[in-house]
Amino acid sequence: xxxxxxxxxxxxxxxxxxxxxxxxxxxxxxxxxxxxxxxxxxxxxxxxxxxxxxxxxxxxxxxxxxxxxxxxxxxxxxxxxxxxxxxxxxxxxxxxxxxxxxxxxxxxxxxxxxxxxxxxxxxxxxxxxxxxxxxxxxxxxxxxxxxxxxxxxxxxxxxxxxxxxxxxxxxxxxxxxxxxxxxxxxxxxxxxxxxxxxxxxxxxxxxxxxxxxxxxxxxxxxxxxxxxxxxxxxxxxxxxxxxx
Numbered sequence: 347x348x349x350x351x352x353x354x355x356x357x358x359x360x361x362x363x364x365x366x367x368x369x370x371x372x373x374x375x376x377x378x379x380x381x382x383x384x385x386x387x388x389x390x391x392x393x394x395x396x397x398x399x400x401x402x403x404x405x406x407x408x409x410x411x412x413x414x415x416x417x418x419x420x421x422x423x424x425x426x427x428x429x430x431x432x433x434x435x436x437x438x439x440x441x442x443x444x445x446x447x448x449x450x451x452x453x454x455x456x457x458x459x460x461x462x463x464x465x466x467x468x469x470x471x472x473x474x475x476x477x478x479x480x481x482x483x484x485x486x487x488x489x490x491x492x493x494x495x496x497x498x499x500x501x502x503x504x505x506x507x508x509x510x511x512x513x514x515x516x517x518x519x520x521x522x523x524x525x526x527x528x529x530x531x532x533x534x535x536x537x538x539x540x541x542x543x544x545x546x547x548x549x550x551x552x553x554x555x556x557x558x559x560x561x562x563x564x565x566x567x568x569x570x571x572x573x574x575x576x577x578x579x580x581x582x583x584x585x586x587x588x589x590x
Contacts, residue, residue: 363481384493399556421497431585444561461538515578529562
């Protein structure tokens with residue numbers, strides 16, 4: 347879609363903030379940019395890059411109502427955003443971490459797929475970490491502003507072990523041995539329905555793509571040291587965060 351003058355201004359603001367690694371103050375609804383234009387800005391920021399997958403956000407009705415929307419949001423994941431331990435925090439502007447569940451697709455998911463077809467397309471599950479990053483000062487933003495900024499997508503970690511069956515239970519995130527976040531995966535809703543919604547929004551998903559399903563726990567500021575995500579059963583993800 348052709349971007350309006352307001353949308354082009356938002357695009358440039360986000361682009362410059364990312365390039366200079368600085369925060370900017372939200373202008374909320376005064377931007378004059380709707381969600382459709384915000385997604386077009388998101389796409390423009392990653393133009394020419396292959397899409398490795400997607401992340402979901404704002405899954406709960408309460409969070410959606412707070413942001414003045416009635417559906418989740420999504421962001422794009424590019425290959426360079428898939429990280430390995432150790433992770434240097436200096437690559438981010440204001441990094442936060444949250445524990446997540448991710449799925450890797452073994453088959454495409456069409457825009458009109460049923461939940462059953464979406465379930466059959468999943469090749470396996472992994473524990474994950476969304477290393478959130480935002481150009482908006484203090485993580486205060488409107489729905490359009492956060493979508494334009496790729497839904498606060500900064501980087502992603504994925505566990506080393508493929509989980510055959512969808513895990514159910516509590517995810518816990520520890521930083522340097524201290525429990526910092528926890529939540530029940532049931533709060534994410536029906537993940538097969540979430541996958542169908544995402545496929546409809548983006549025009550279909552491809553085999554090999556990874557989808558992060560959002561977090562059942564609140565994000566917490568990142569800090570150097572040992573990061574652990576403990577899932578139901580014996581599954582865990584361990585990584586190191588470094589200051590430089």
